[in-house]
Amino acid sequence: MTHVxxxxxxxxxxxxxxxxxxxxxxxxxxxxxxACGFVRxxxxxxxxxxxxxxxxxxxxxxxxxxxxxxxxTAADLLELARSLDTDDPVLVIYHSHxxxxxxxxxxxxxxxxxxxSPTYPVDHLVVDVTPSGVRGARKFGFCAxxxxxxxxQTYGNPMPPDDFPPIExxxx
Ligand SMILES: [Zn+2]
Numbered sequence: 001m002t003h004v005x006x007x008x009x010x011x012x013x014x015x016x017x018x019x020x021x022x023x024x025x026x027x028x029x030x031x032x033x034x035a036c037g038f039v040r041x042x043x044x045x046x047x048x049x050x051x052x053x054x055x056x057x058x059x060x061x062x063x064x065x066x067x068x069x070x071x072x073t074a075a076d077l078l079e080l081a082r083s084l085d086t087d088d089p090v091l092v093i094y095h096s097h098x099x100x101x102x103x104x105x106x107x108x109x110x111x112x113x114x115x116x117s118p119t120y121p122v123d124h125l126v127v128d129v130t131p132s133g134v135r136g137a138r139k140f141g142f143c144a145x146x147x148x149x150x151x152x153q154t155y156g157n158p159m160p161p162d163d164f165p166p167i168e169x170x171x172x
Contacts, residue, residue, distance in 0.1 A: 027096035033066035102158035128158035
């Protein structure tokens with residue numbers, strides 16, 4: 001594996017402007033709940049935020065609601081996994097952050113990284129959405145050196161701004 005900065009443009013320019021428009025609309029529609037879904041080269045797949053449903057079946061033990069977290073349904077996770085063996089794999093997982101900014105939370109890291117490797121070979125897009133709309137989004141890619149997802153691209157003007165202090169242990 002190479003450092004995130006050494007590899008080609010993540011996801012080959014995914015999400016496109018068209019993908020972003022669709023994702024931003026989904027984030028606004030879901031507000032104040034978190035929206036979530038996948039991006040493949042062929043398009044955006046909006047998914048149900050099943051975080052509360054997954055409390056009920058005991059598969060998630062932490063106390064989060066649709067306004068503070070997201071989870072995919074088992075069926076959507078299966079679709080994600082199956083896509084990886086096709087010529088149109090999921091390249092980006094997106095979710096929105098209502099009112100808190102486009103940062104990659106500790107919970108996001110826990111979900112995205114398993115035993116020091118990406119849980120899925122994807123980038124993650126976090127959308128900053130507020131009552132007045134989407135401020136922007138930030139894409140995070142896996143850094144093999146720090147074994148964490150780090151910011152790699154910014155769209156629009158999300159909070160926190162790009163010059164926010166780098167993640168500890170990562171030089172930017
Ligand atoms: Zn998050």
